[in-house]
Amino acid sequence: MPRYDYRCRACGSTFELSRPMAEATAPATCPDGHDDTVKLLSTVAVTGGAAAPPTSGGCCGGGCCG
Template sequence: MPRYDFRCRACGSTFEVSRPMSASGDPATCPEGHDDTVRLLSTVSMTGGAQAPRSGGGGGCCGGGCCSS
């Protein structure tokens, strides 16, 4: 289940809420009981061994020909 980060405007605490994606926009109450919260934009960092696909030749800005050296 996805986790969403929230910050309380009243006390400044940051907290996570696990909920289905269909409820991602629902309001959240902070652990201190305040209702004035805002959902934060979270960033995801992924690392791994995946590589960008290689072009089949020609290359360049438009697939070859126009950017010849």
């Protein structure tokens, strides 16, 4: 389930909510009960093992490097 970051305009705290994508635009209430919140623009963090090496085509695997 995606996580969305919010900031409360009333108290300034930031918080995270996990909710279905269908509810991505629904209003959020901060943990302190304030309704004046704004959804923050998030970056995606990818974690895990090393990337698989390219199968062909040099550094990018597609042949665009010559």
